Amino acid sequence: MEFVKHTGGCHCGAVRFEVLSSPDLHVFHCSCSICTKKQNHHFIVPKSYFTLLEGLDDLTTYTFNTHVAQHTFCKICGVQSFYTPRSNPDGYVSPHCLDPGTVRSVTVENFCGEKWEESMQAHKTIRGMSQ
Known part of the structure; x- marks a missing residue:
């Protein structure tokens, strides 16, 4: 698989990250x-x-329900530029705060989070995406 280094961050610029x-x-x-x-x-x-x-010092985290997902956001501007999802506690997510120029295409898949357990059971590849 081809990899690129994406960079991104929050709105005010206090939080910056890179992701392959x-x-x-x-x-x-x-x-x-x-x-x-x-x-x-x-x-x-x-x-x-x-x-x-x-x-790092500008981040805070919100959790709810099972407290597995770590909704991390900038405590200055409030933007969640990445978080650790319940589906993949060994992974990170961050598409909406990527800087322009490195994304070639985006395929969107709907995930029924209202029926989270059933959806996770039925999905064949989501858990492996953080491996």
């Missing part, structure tokens, strides 16, 4: 309660492919 991924993103549109309210889309990469460059 394909230039062709497989993005999930989730219908769980928080993704619906935030209109969040995400893609999954292994934790080892993600590097936080700046802003």
